[in-house]
Amino acid sequence: MLEFLEFAFMRKAILAVIVLSLGMAPVGCFLVLRRLSLAGEAMSHAAIPGIALAYALAGLSVLSMTLGGLIAGLGVALLSTLLARVTLLREDASMATLYLLALAGGIFLLSVRGTAVNLEGFLFGNVLGLSDGTLVLIGSSTTLTLLGMALILRPLVLQTVDPVFARSQSRHGWLIRSLFMILVVLNLIAGFRALGTLMAVGLMIVPATASRYWVNALTPMVVLAFAFGAGSGLLGLALSFWLDSVPSGPCIILVAGLVFLVSLAFGQNGLDLLGRLSGRRTRSTLSNKSKIGKDP
Amino acid sequence: MLSGEGLVLGYGNDAVAGGVDFSLSAGEILAVIGYNGSGKSTLVKSILGVTPLLGGRLHWSAGAPPAPIGYLGQLSEFDRRFPMRVIDLAATGGWAGLGFFQGAGRTTRQAAEAALEQVGLSDAATLPLHKLSAGQLQRALFARTIVQDARLIILDEPFAAVDQSTEADLMALILDWSRQGRALMVVLHNLSAVLEHCSAALLMGRGRSVYGPTREVLTPERLVDRGYMAADQAALIAAASSAGSGKGDGRA
Numbered sequence: 001m002l003e004f005l006e007f008a009f010m011r012k013a014i015l016a017v018i019v020l021s022l023g024m025a026p027v028g029c030f031l032v033l034r035r036l037s038l039a040g041e042a043m044s045h046a047a048i049p050g051i052a053l054a055y056a057l058a059g060l061s062v063l064s065m066t067l068g069g070l071i072a073g074l075g076v077a078l079l080s081t082l083l084a085r086v087t088l089l090r091e092d093a094s095m096a097t098l099y100l101l102a103l104a105g106g107i108f109l110l111s112v113r114g115t116a117v118n119l120e121g122f123l124f125g126n127v128l129g130l131s132d133g134t135l136v137l138i139g140s141s142t143t144l145t146l147l148g149m150a151l152i153l154r155p156l157v158l159q160t161v162d163p164v165f166a167r168s169q170s171r172h173g174w175l176i177r178s179l180f181m182i183l184v185v186l187n188l189i190a191g192f193r194a195l196g197t198l199m200a201v202g203l204m205i206v207p208a209t210a211s212r213y214w215v216n217a218l219t220p221m222v223v224l225a226f227a228f229g230a231g232s233g234l235l236g237l238a239l240s241f242w243l244d245s246v247p248s249g250p251c252i253i254l255v256a257g258l259v260f261l262v263s264l265a266f267g268q269n270g271l272d273l274l275g276r277l278s279g280r281r282t283r284s285t286l287s288n289k290s291k292i293g294k295d296p
Numbered sequence: 297m298l299s300g301e302g303l304v305l306g307y308g309n310d311a312v313a314g315g316v317d318f319s320l321s322a323g324e325i326l327a328v329i330g331y332n333g334s335g336k337s338t339l340v341k342s343i344l345g346v347t348p349l350l351g352g353r354l355h356w357s358a359g360a361p362p363a364p365i366g367y368l369g370q371l372s373e374f375d376r377r378f379p380m381r382v383i384d385l386a387a388t389g390g391w392a393g394l395g396f397f398q399g400a401g402r403t404t405r406q407a408a409e410a411a412l413e414q415v416g417l418s419d420a421a422t423l424p425l426h427k428l429s430a431g432q433l434q435r436a437l438f439a440r441t442i443v444q445d446a447r448l449i450i451l452d453e454p455f456a457a458v459d460q461s462t463e464a465d466l467m468a469l470i471l472d473w474s475r476q477g478r479a480l481m482v483v484l485h486n487l488s489a490v491l492e493h494c495s496a497a498l499l500m501g502r503g504r505s506v507y508g509p510t511r512e513v514l515t516p517e518r519l520v521d522r523g524y525m526a527a528d529q530a531a532l533i534a535a536a537s538s539a540g541s542g543k544g545d546g547r548a
Contacts, residue, residue, distance in 0.1 A: 033375075033378060033379070154388075154391050157378075157380075157388070158388060158391070160375060160378055161374070161375050161378040161380060161385070161388075161425075162369075162373070162374050162375070162388075163373045164369040164370065164372075164373050164374070165367060165368075165369060167344075167346050168344045168346065168365065168367040168369065168450075169364060169365075169367070169391075169392055171345065212379065215379060216379050216380075216381065216424035216426075217379050217380065217381055217384070217424075218378075218379050218380065221379050
């Protein structure tokens with residue numbers, strides 16, 4: 001049953017999804033908590049023309065494609081923030097417009113360039129054909145992410161929970177925000193080869209969302225998101241190996257989706273079905289105007 | 297601690313208020329009053345250094361703003377769904393003094409526990425934020441302000457969403473801070489009983505602001521003149537206070 005472990009490409013793939021999940025867990029949690037889930041999706045599409053252009057110019061080089069993706073992804077993010085500031089449109093409208101243009105441009109470039117790159121692999125990932133260069137990229141991305149998150153963790157938490165207070169205590173809010181967005185794009189690009197441009201953001205968002213249903217503190221949320229992400233990665237890989245017509249990206253995200261459904265059904269912050277069935281007193285999460293210590 | 301001289305407040309090229317003078321010493325409580333949009337919050341942001349002054353000068357008696365400045369702002373952007381326990385929120389008040397990779401150690405933790413006890417939230421220390429009532433959340437934020445341990449504390453509408461008993465408890469804390477020699481600036485959205493405890497008031501709105509001892513500044517004529525209330529409202533209040541014994545008048 002575990003015969004797939006005998007293949008070197010399979011061991012590489014397993015290593016890739018575990019290391020990828022390690023970096024994506026903290027970034028994904030903050031993406032969800034900062035209400036940027038959809039912006040993350042948009043940025044992953046926005047990175048495509050950069051990657052395509054780098055590929056057209058420099059061929060299949062991990063470094064140039066990463067740089068191209070970073071520049072395009074961050075460019076769209078910065079430009080939409082700028083447009084929201086100087087014009088009447090809100091940030092989501094300008095971001096959606098820009099990323100759609102970027103996505104269309106990217107696919108256009110890839111198609112004009114010819115068939116050398118397999119479009120399905122590009123969109124949905126080919127984790128079973130990872131080069132050593134991609135593994136190095138994933139390892140570097142995760143290392144940078146963990147270091148970077150440790151560096152900006154406290155201001156990032158303050159900015160997310162109480163932005164007004166955060167602004168009162170620090171002049172460097174924009175720097176923290178920008179560093180975080182760089183880490184988001186970096187992780188997306190690291191995930192592209194394994195999961196595809198359409199699915200990479202899934203390994204950030206879905207495990208983080210599922211994890212929030214179970215816990216009420218940041219550290220356990222990140223740890224659980226990692227466990228969910230890595231677990232979905234492993235099961236998804238196995239699934240993709242057995243059904244060899246299905247690309248790895250959708251397999252991994254579907255398993256993560258199953259984890260999400262189970263969390264939604266049974267998590268204490270979800271529907272908490274078991275708790276309700278057993279008659280345990282359920283404290284609905286948001287409507288509750290707490291009874292404890294109101295007038296101590 | 298701090299004084300302002302001819303401050304012009306606003307954003308970009310739009311001045312919201314001009315000619316704002318005030319002064320605040322250690323141990324004093326300064327109330328800031330004015331109608332919505334009179335520039336109260338902009339004044340606070342300028343003191344915090346978030347918004348640059350368009351004119352005038354802030355004088356810090358120590359030469360520079362103290363660090364940290366205790367601050368409790370409005371909650372319109374506060375995210376109560378963030379996965380954080382009450383004790384962790386209180387502890388964030390001690391983060392300003394920490395280096396980049398330094399963990400919040402036992403001292404911060406103990407300060408947070410003591411602060412929660414002071415605001416009467418010890419029992420709720422491990423509750424997640426989303427389970428708190430509005431009053432409990434405000435108590436938790438006061439605990440964070442205690443942990444900040446700042447020489448200058450700015451509170452922006454601290455009683456906006458809390459009931460009377462919570463307001464009384466929190467007011468007692470403010471008086472404690474003042475007795476400890478901290479300087480306090482309190483932005484108030486209504487003429488609450490809190491004003492009785494404020495040594496001075498800054499009334500903002502319509503042209504130059506007025507600054508002085510609370511009872512001299514907050515006269516009905518001035519409140520009408522600065523656009524804080526309509527003339528008929530002021531007449532009603534004047535009639536009511538001359539009919540009653542006027543609980544504060546004897547002390548003025």
